[in-house]
Amino acid sequence: MQHxxxxxxxxxxxxxxxxxxxxxxxxxxxxxxFYELIRLSNEPFVVxxxxxxxxxxEKLVELTDRGYLAISQRGRxxxxxxxxxxxxxxxxxxxxxxxxxLGDFKSLLLKFKEITCGRPVPVAEYDQGYxxxxxxxxxxxxxxxxxxxxxxxxxxxxxxxxxxIAAALSGLPARVTVLEVDERIVRFIDDVALKYNLPIxxxxxxxSKKLPDxxxxxxxxxxxxPPDTLEALKLFVKRGIASLKGVRCAGYFxxxxxxxxxxxxxxxxxxxxxxxxxxxxxIIHNFNHYMNWDYLPENFKGRLPFLKQRPxxxxxxxxxxxxxxVGIPDTANDDVSDTRQLYVDRESIV
Ligand SMILES: [Fe+2]
Numbered sequence: 212m213q214h215x216x217x218x219x220x221x222x223x224x225x226x227x228x229x230x231x232x233x234x235x236x237x238x239x240x241x242x243x244x245f246y247e248l249i250r251l252s253n254e255p256f257v258v259x260x261x262x263x264x265x266x267x268x269e270k271l272v273e274l275t276d277r278g279y280l281a282i283s284q285r286g287r288x289x290x291x292x293x294x295x296x297x298x299x300x301x302x303x304x305x306x307x308x309x310x311x312x313l314g315d316f317k318s319l320l321l322k323f324k325e326i327t328c329g330r331p332v333p334v335a336e337y338d339q340g341y342x343x344x345x346x347x348x349x350x351x352x353x354x355x356x357x358x359x360x361x362x363x364x365x366x367x368x369x370x371x372x373x374x375x376i377a378a379a380l381s382g383l384p385a386r387v388t389v390l391e392v393d394e395r396i397v398r399f400i401d402d403v404a405l406k407y408n409l410p411i412x413x414x415x416x417x418x419s420k421k422l423p424d425x426x427x428x429x430x431x432x433x434x435x436x437p438p439d440t441l442e443a444l445k446l447f448v449k450r451g452i453a454s455l456k457g458v459r460c461a462g463y464f465x466x467x468x469x470x471x472x473x474x475x476x477x478x479x480x481x482x483x484x485x486x487x488x489x490x491x492x493x494i495i496h497n498f499n500h501y502m503n504w505d506y507l508p509e510n511f512k513g514r515l516p517f518l519k520q521r522p523x524x525x526x527x528x529x530x531x532x533x534x535x536x537v538g539i540p541d542t543a544n545d546d547v548s549d550t551r552q553l554y555v556d557r558e559s560i561v
Contacts, residue, residue, distance in 0.1 A: 212293060215269070219261045224557045226474050227258055233295055235262050236282075239272065240290065240297035243279040245517040246526035250497075251298050253468040256560045263517065278516040309498050311352050313345075316381065320348040323377050326403055330373060331395040333504045339371045339393070340504045340527065342436075347377045349498070350434065350463065350531070357493075357533060359432040359461045360384055366426065366454045368418060368435035368447060371396055379409035390416035390426070418446065419547040422453050427544065430454045434463040436499070436529075439470035440556040444479050445486070448534070449542045452487055460536050462489070465499045465529030470558050488538030498531035 212229045220227040231254055238252035249259055263280065266272040271286035282290065289295075302308040313320060324344045333339035342350075351374070354360040360378065364386040367375050373396075375389045389411060391397050397413045404411040416423070433451035437443045444466065451462045466476065483489050503522045547553065 215262065215265050218265050219258055222261045222264075223255075223257045225255055225258055225472050227262075231258060232262060233293070235259055235266075236286075236290055236293075236295045237298045239266075239280060239282055239286075240295070241300075243275070243281050244523065245278075245280060245520055246522040247524065248280065249469055250526045250528060255472050255558050256469045257558055258472070260518070274516055278520045280517055308496060309349050309353070310495060311349060311356060313348060313352055316348055316352050316355075319351070319377065319380050320344060322380055323348055323373075326376060326380075326407065327373050331371075331393070331399055333371060334393070337369075337371070337393055340501050342372045343500045343502055343525065346498070346500050347372050347374050350374055351377045351381055353495075353498075353531070353533075354378075354432060354434070354461075354463065355381070355383065357461065359463075363431035364388075364429060364456075366390065366430040366433045366451070368433060368451055368454075369437075370400065372436060373400065374434055375400055375411050375413075376403055376409065379404070379411050380407075386430075387411045388426070388430070389413045390418075392417045418450055419550045419553065421544050421546050422450050426454050428454070428456055430460070431456060432461050432463070436465050438554050438559075439467050439475075439529075440553060440559065441475055441478050441482075442556075443553045444471075444475075445482050446547060446553065448483065448487060449540075450544075452489070452536065452540060453542055453544045455536055457539055458536050461492075462532075462534045462536075464532050466532055467527070467529040469527055470560055472558055475558065483534060486540065486542065487534070487536075488540040489534035489536050491532060492535050493531065493533035495531040495533075497528035499529040500525045501527040501529070503527070 212232045215232050216227045216229050234252045234254055238248050242248055271289050273281050273283045361383040362385050365378055365384045366388045368390050370389045370391050375387050378384050379387045397415050400413050433454050435447045435451050437447035
């Protein structure tokens with residue numbers, strides 16, 4: 212398998228090991244659906260694509276005429292010889308692995324669904340792709356359970372997920388503030404807040420710009436869903452931390468496997484400890500489920516047949532990080548001059 216990992220590493224520039232190839236083969240033992248394969252393998256999208264190309268070249272994997280993937284006879288021998296097992300699935304069917312129940316937030320979910328239909332459609336320009344309504348409300352339940360919601364001042368940095376509406380509907384936070392770059396989303400939240408008498412403050416704000424002074428050091432809890440480049444992850448979290456009042460305040464953000472290899476996770480976690488003075492209290496695997504969005508498959512037109520299949524289920528997920536401040540970091544609150552590296556790196560899908 213070493214030579215396969217090496218080829219994939221050369222083609223993608225992403226550090227790829229035998230374990231990554233094993234994970235993809237394990238997932239291939241369970242599904243022939245490309246998008247399901249991404250979700251099950253927990254491997255970066257670009258790594259899975261290149262690995263499949265190599266596996267097809269080596270006749271270990273075949274394509275069916277409908278664009279599905281199948282392990283070949285030769286591939287089955289390979290799996291057996293390398294002692295690769297199918298992925299085990301013991302995720303709790305009650306909570307989907309999130310570790311929380313909606314409980315008294317179930318009625319909030321119904322209301323949230325009713326209110327948010329007609330929301331703005333995602334656009335690629337801002338790396339949008341919003342989470343399911345269940346995810347948005349589960350975030351509120353999680354924040355409530357961790358003591359980060361009731362009576363707290365909450366800031367949401369980028370809110371195409373409309374978490375502000377879910378938070379305000381709970382009636383629990385002292386204050387809900389949204390900073391968002393997309394005018395359509397700000398207008399939508401403002402309209403909802405007016406119509407349903409929800410206390411949400413909004414402001415149009417581009418996260419590459421310095422956090423305005425009136426938001427620095429004012430909040431108990433931040434939540435954000437950054438693009439998965441290391442630069443964006445670090446920047447969004449640092450903006451969030453700049454907004455916090457001080458020690459023992461909390462932050463929430465999602466990090467995927469589909470666009471962030473574990474080498475990137477390592478860099479991020481090292482930066483969180485060294486530069487942000489936080490502890491990582493929770494990483495909840497695939498807590499955030501994203502609605503399938505329209506613009507993704509268009510980027511891959513003309514590539515391999517398995518990329519032409521449209522996703523049949525939700526496949527893009529992120530793990531929920533919760534961090535808590537244990538010191539006051541001296542993070543610079545400056546404008547970012549070169550924003551290109553915020554949105555795209557070699558692990559990006561788009
Ligand atoms: Fe559960």
